[in-house]
Amino acid sequence: MSLLMKNFDIRIDNVPHLNNVSLEFKRGKLYTILGRTLSGKTTLLRTIAGLQTPEKGELILHGKDFMGLPVWKRGVAMVYQQFINYPHLSVLANVTFPLKRAHVPNSEAKKRAREVLAKVGLSQLEKRRPRTLSGGQQQRVALARALVKRSDILLLDEPLVNLDYKLREQLREEFLNIFQGQNDAIVIYTTTEPGEAIQLGHELIVMDEGAVIQQGDPLAVFNAPSTIRCAEIINDPPMNILQGSIGGGELNLRGKVTFPVPDHLKGLSDDAYIFGLQAADLYTGGDIPGKVELSEISGSQTILHMQGSIGSFIVYVPGVHHHPIGSTVEIGVDKKRIYAFSVDGELMCPPTATSGQGR
Amino acid sequence: MAKIELSNIAHTYEPTVENPVYALKKLNMVWEDGGTYALLGPSGCGKTTMLNIISGLVRPSHGQVLFDGVNFTEYSTPARNIAQVFQFPVIYTLMTVEENLDFPLKCRRVPEKERKKRVREVAELLNLSDKLKRSARKLAADEKQLISLGRGLVRSDVSALLLDEPLTVIDPQLKFEIRRKLKTINERYGLTMVYVTHDQNEAMSFADTIVVMNNGEVVQAGTPQELYEKPETTYVGYFIGSPSMNFIKCNFDQGRLQTAGGSIPLPSSVCLPEEKTTLKLGIRPRFVSFADPGSDGALKGRIEMVQEFGNYRIATVRIEEDIIRLKLPPGTEVPADDAWISFPENKICLYANDVLVNGNR
Numbered sequence: 001m002s003l004l005m006k007n008f009d010i011r012i013d014n015v016p017h018l019n020n021v022s023l024e025f026k027r028g029k030l031y032t033i034l035g036r037t038l039s040g041k042t043t044l045l046r047t048i049a050g051l052q053t054p055e056k057g058e059l060i061l062h063g064k065d066f067m068g069l070p071v072w073k074r075g076v077a078m079v080y081q082q083f084i085n086y087p088h089l090s091v092l093a094n095v096t097f098p099l100k101r102a103h104v105p106n107s108e109a110k111k112r113a114r115e116v117l118a119k120v121g122l123s124q125l126e127k128r129r130p131r132t133l134s135g136g137q138q139q140r141v142a143l144a145r146a147l148v149k150r151s152d153i154l155l156l157d158e159p160l161v162n163l164d165y166k167l168r169e170q171l172r173e174e175f176l177n178i179f180q181g182q183n184d185a186i187v188i189y190t191t192t193e194p195g196e197a198i199q200l201g202h203e204l205i206v207m208d209e210g211a212v213i214q215q216g217d218p219l220a221v222f223n224a225p226s227t228i229r230c231a232e233i234i235n236d237p238p239m240n241i242l243q244g245s246i247g248g249g250e251l252n253l254r255g256k257v258t259f260p261v262p263d264h265l266k267g268l269s270d271d272a273y274i275f276g277l278q279a280a281d282l283y284t285g286g287d288i289p290g291k292v293e294l295s296e297i298s299g300s301q302t303i304l305h306m307q308g309s310i311g312s313f314i315v316y317v318p319g320v321h322h323h324p325i326g327s328t329v330e331i332g333v334d335k336k337r338i339y340a341f342s343v344d345g346e347l348m349c350p351p352t353a354t355s356g357q358g359r
Numbered sequence: 360m361a362k363i364e365l366s367n368i369a370h371t372y373e374p375t376v377e378n379p380v381y382a383l384k385k386l387n388m389v390w391e392d393g394g395t396y397a398l399l400g401p402s403g404c405g406k407t408t409m410l411n412i413i414s415g416l417v418r419p420s421h422g423q424v425l426f427d428g429v430n431f432t433e434y435s436t437p438a439r440n441i442a443q444v445f446q447f448p449v450i451y452t453l454m455t456v457e458e459n460l461d462f463p464l465k466c467r468r469v470p471e472k473e474r475k476k477r478v479r480e481v482a483e484l485l486n487l488s489d490k491l492k493r494s495a496r497k498l499a500a501d502e503k504q505l506i507s508l509g510r511g512l513v514r515s516d517v518s519a520l521l522l523d524e525p526l527t528v529i530d531p532q533l534k535f536e537i538r539r540k541l542k543t544i545n546e547r548y549g550l551t552m553v554y555v556t557h558d559q560n561e562a563m564s565f566a567d568t569i570v571v572m573n574n575g576e577v578v579q580a581g582t583p584q585e586l587y588e589k590p591e592t593t594y595v596g597y598f599i600g601s602p603s604m605n606f607i608k609c610n611f612d613q614g615r616l617q618t619a620g621g622s623i624p625l626p627s628s629v630c631l632p633e634e635k636t637t638l639k640l641g642i643r644p645r646f647v648s649f650a651d652p653g654s655d656g657a658l659k660g661r662i663e664m665v666q667e668f669g670n671y672r673i674a675t676v677r678i679e680e681d682i683i684r685l686k687l688p689p690g691t692e693v694p695a696d697d698a699w700i701s702f703p704e705n706k707i708c709l710y711a712n713d714v715l716v717n718g719n720r
Binding site: 004015036037038134135164165166169173176192194197198199218219222234237238270278280293294296297298300316318319320321322325354355 | 401402499500530535538539542546557558559560563564582583584587588597598600601602603643644645664665667669672675686688689690696
């Protein structure tokens with residue numbers, strides 16, 4: 001079974017939201033759609049659910065036209081950013097609700113609901129009202145209601161975005177197990193966070209300004225983004241983008257730093273290029289001096305925003321370190337990890353070595 | 360600009376009830392002039408209550424709020440000269456960007472020349488200069504939030520800037536930019552900033568001092584490095600760092616720490632605990648690595664899961680009831696099924712009754 005989208009166009013108030021999008025979704029796979037706000041992710045899900053009608057395009061499920069079907073006949077389940085539950089019903093009644101509407105006998109409905117509640121870790125709370133639960137628990141109720149329908153298509157629109165940081169971390173891990181059981185369904189999951197998209201997806205779809213700009217195995221896309229734009233979207237912290245050139249066996253960064261062309265880039269002709277370097281592939285303790293403009297500490301890493309002879313750049317250092325603003329730090333470049341893009345932003349040559357940093 | 364002190368502050372939202380629940384239990388806090396602070400904790404921990412007590416939106420049930428040593432507890436919010444930015448942008452939709460920024464100054468009858476100067480300065484700082492004549496309601500969410508921030512900054516008489524989860528509506532990449540601007544503002548104006556968030560990354564990136572709260576109490580206040588390297592309680596170890604600190608149940612017996620997966624020598628930084636006390640060994644995921652089977656000091660467990668994040672991968676190992684996560688460089692090989700793990704002795708934090716009993720070096 002597969003769901004086919006062909007040449008989708010959607011304009012809202014004359015602004016294009018989807019621009020000639022064609023995609024195929026297969027049963028038993030989880031697709032993560034990664035894109036920044038307003039990239040068209042939500043519009044895409046709403047169109048599949050039948051909440052939005054495209055100007056142009058075909059939607060075909062299992063060889064049959066899907067577009068003509070109204071929302072309630074599509075058998076699609078959707079989980080939203082906001083925690084949407086029936087406030088007057090208990091947790092159990094919230095989950096049996098869609099089954100009752102489908103005339104599933106009461107005992108069967110309860111049995112199925114309890115199975116799903118166990119799966120999302122809410123068995124102990126089935127008598128409670130949603131409003132008495134924490135945000136994470138409320139979102140689990142919404143997820144259980146979506147799962148209990150055993151829909152062919154399960155859509156999740158940034159379901160973790162409104163949760164506490166720690167809950168996000170926990171649910172992301174649980175999702176891996178929960179979705180593993182959905183072998184009969186197509187699961188489509190949108191997010192703005194690269195890590196989440198890579199961790200959850202069997203297949204990754206990168207969207208930008210209403211268009212699909214790359215699609216494939218999540219790690220393959222991360223390791224070889226086809227354009228600079230894609231590299232920007234899939235790297236957090238952002239990838240360092242540096243103008244430069246190759247000539248006479250030397251690689252030159254922003255006209256300031258020169259070194260012999262690393263092996264993996266030796267096939268490139270002498271020309272101007274744009275070089276990309278992941279923040280984790282710059283390290284402290286090299287020979288390029290830079291001034292710290294801002295030092296950000298995330299849980300287990302320090303991210304240095306720096307200014308140096310090669311312009312501004314970002315360095316990702318494992319561990320928590322204090323670097324005062326304005327202090328000088330010597331930076332090195334892991335030359336084996338340089339990405340080469342054409343001046344038009346197309347990937348010419350990705351690195352072949354794996355990153356030695358990132359801890 | 361001012362030093363702000365909370366002296367014996369406590370607060371309950373149900374003062375008429377017998378034995379009320381305290382949203383904020385009795386505490387003392389000092390916010391130094393020009394410092395950057397983050398109030399970090401889960402929903403309901405009391406962080407917003409504390410912020411609102413500083414700004415005067417909430418009058419505390421007990422204790423005093425002092426600005427530069429003067430008791431301001433009974434003063435209203437306007438009298439305190441506090442600027443506050445909320446979770447969602449608060450803008451005047453019928454005004455232009457410029458009128459929005461100018462409004463707080465106009466209300467305070469600041470001379471026009473001075474107003475123009477301040478608005479121009481703040482607009483420049485926030486990269487809003489070319490949008491001054493635009494209608495505020497037509498801007499994107501993050502630009503609207505910059506306007507909210509700008510309205511707090513135009514006044515030169517502000518004692519402190521309080522930010523209540525101000526980046527909730529902002530894209531991750533733009534968060535970088537806004538945080539960078541906040542830091543610049545702190546540097547340039549020396550403005551005391553208190554930033555409320557449930558997101559440890561935001562807190563650690565923004566503040567010099569992090570105040571971790573849970574259940575209406577301050578559990579630890581310190582620099583990001585202190586919280587990361589020496590969490591004083593298992594709660595802080597869990598809450599700070601991503602993934603959380605690993606905890607392995609153990610007891611001290613025959614001169615070694617005994618766990619379900621094997622034993623290790625007692626770290627030299629620990630004073631001898633009483634034999635058979637139940638302890639928890641804490642270790643950060645980035646300090647755990649795979650070891651040769653059966654090697655000395657290695658613990659045996661089973662691989663549960665491997666997660667790929669692009670920049671790194673996380674392997675999950677189970678030792679009976681304890682889950683241990685390893686944060687590994689991309690491409691690191693993970694054994695199948697049985698796995699032996701080890702970690703450097705000097706990275707171990709040891710907890711008795713969930714309180715740190717060693718100073719790891």
